[in-house]
Amino acid sequence: MAATVLFTITGGEVIPEIEMAVSATILELKKKIESVLNLKAERQTLRHDNEELNNDRTIAYYDFKKNVATLVLHFKPLSGKPKFDITVKDGDDEFNVKVKESTSIADLIKKIDKCTGYSIKYMNLYHLSTKIEEEDLPITAYYISEGSEIEVKYVRFY
Incomplete structure (x- = not known):
């Protein structure tokens, strides 16, 4: 297995690519996505092959078959619809x-x-x-x- 995985993040019109070490956790990946998309990690849900990825698991745990993976990003709307x-x-x-x-x-x-x-x-x-x-x-x-x-x-x- 590669030491890093290149993730393509889909779910919106902007499709960033983020490389992470396999030793990183999903929460660390979400924090990286936060730094790129300005979308708080706690609002994010990541899915791969219809499976929700758990914050506490490492990237290696999911055993992505290639060193490139596509994830779908969903995020929770802000409550109260604030301006x-x-x-x-x-x-x-x-x-x-x-x-x-x-x-x-x-x-x-x-x-x-x-x-x-x-x-x-x-x-x-x-x-x-x-x-x-x-x-x-x-x-x-x-x-x-x-x-x-x-x-x-x-x-x-x-």
């Missing part, structure tokens, strides 16, 4: 937008349009280096949560 701020970076400018986890990408775009004064047809939005494209999805599909940063890149027409 929170996300940061939008528009070149040198930066501003906050209040959203809920149930906010759709389309509604987020409207909020950003209102703040920038530009139509979305002139800009692309990115979160975690992934272009935000599916307007009918909730922001959680892109793992946008409290403290997340959205980057605005303007489309150039030639």
Whole structure:
């Protein structure tokens, strides 16, 4: 067995790859995912082949057949549907937008349009280096949560 496993984390539109030592626990993997996706470890559930992975077990315990594995990430919604701020970076400018986890990408775009004064047809939005494209999805599909940063890149027409 390899000393490390490369995990592809699916379940949303952002699909990070995370390498971990086989001696690490699933909780340590979740903390690594937290550092990448800004999604608290205690809100995460990881599944492999329909089996929920236990925080206390090591990666080696699950005996992944290859040194590459795909995990499905689910996360618990925040209770009470609270509003929170996300940061939008528009070149040198930066501003906050209040959203809920149930906010759709389309509604987020409207909020950003209102703040920038530009139509979305002139800009692309990115979160975690992934272009935000599916307007009918909730922001959680892109793992946008409290403290997340959205980057605005303007489309150039030639």
